[in-house]
Amino acid sequence: MATTEQTQTSRPAGRPRSARAERAIIEATLDLIGETTGLGELSIEAIAARAGVGKTTIYRWWPTKEDLLVDALATLKAPLPPLRGRSLREDLIACVEVFRREERDARTRCVLNIAMNQAERHPRLADRVRQAAIEPRRAVLTALLRRGVATGELRADLNVPVALATLIGTVVWYMRCAEDADVSGDLVEEIVDQLLAGLAPR
Amino acid sequence: MATTEQTQTSRPAGRPRSARAERAIIEATLDLIGETTGLGELSIEAIAARAGVGKTTIYRWWPTKEDLLVDALATLKAPLPPLRGRSLREDLIACVEVFRREERDARTRCVLNIAMNQAERHPRLADRVRQAAIEPRRAVLTALLRRGVATGELRADLNVPVALATLIGTVVWYMRCAEDADVSGDLVEEIVDQLLAGLAPR
């Protein structure tokens, strides 16, 4: 071995990698992820091409990409959860089942993506999406929960907004991050029942 | 009035707007949102500029934008939730409080964005993020819940994965979609207590 070992492992000689530069790059990346990741990839040209339409036709009717998105997203989610059954438990299951099913469709999933992630970058868009897609459902669910309190099916001191987040958030998280997402068909019932009964023993 | 009214309101004369084109555009937009919205906005040039670094330095060490993202995101979330207290309830509150605090920071929020939204578009990236950021926490929380079952602080027939989704999903949803997000300081306690006790009366 003709190589010289100065400390432990031989260093290849030459200017070493700059730790400062590396840190600066990582920092800049983190800063920019939050600022820039958004709807930028969506191009009017691609939309026109896929729709088999001239760009002119798009620009004629929608001045802004955001306006087009608002109109497009408005065509989803519009049908609110359907009618109601005979018990609170059944109604909750029906509602959560709607959420579960929608979380399996890429189109409706992106509605929540925008509502949840794009609030700062596209406040106008996110607001309109929330207003059109989230708010009606929140209203329905809130009424449902209040009714449950009134009928005694729910505890009298229920924190309705928290309960609401509990129902929606659980199924959304499960669908998006659980490793066994969606395998079981009676997942929804299990969620609702466990939420109703509580995690602690009675 | 010299204008002619053929049906109800006067139409300006000329070829009318094509409903077929409009529908095609909306459809194409919806299809493409799900396919394209992602990390495309994040540019190497911007990173280099903000870091005060030559592009060369980035390309030298990270062959792909994705590789850079993996390294960058690995520097967040790394510190798992801290030690544990004396009761299950306190430990749960501590954990959920960590989630709540992280949901207020744009940087750590984007970790979940990627894990939850980019699974199809960037499976390698999303997988590594989940492995590095989500999995350790899931393990800690799972152990915590099992311990609770063992000590009798939780019901014996607890569905642990669902309970887990319940804890994380609720606070994430609340932070991202509730109108009064984060105003109350004891939101976390309220969430945990309501989850433990259940929505139904005892």
Place this chain on the structure above:
DNA sequence: CATTTTCGATACGCAACCGTCTCGTTTCGT
């Protein structure tokens, strides 16, 4: 001091989109 490697900077050709514009065509009302 000579060598080696990284550094920041800058320039290159290439590609994708932007938003505007001009075409010739199509589809209406009159």
Place this chain on the structure above:
DNA sequence: ACGAAACGAGACGGTTGCGTATCGAAAATG
């Protein structure tokens, strides 16, 4: 039949980012 407006297609200059290459300076080894 005629005029009016929207249509699909595509050309336009301009901007942005890509990934590569070249440059002299800086920082380590020997």
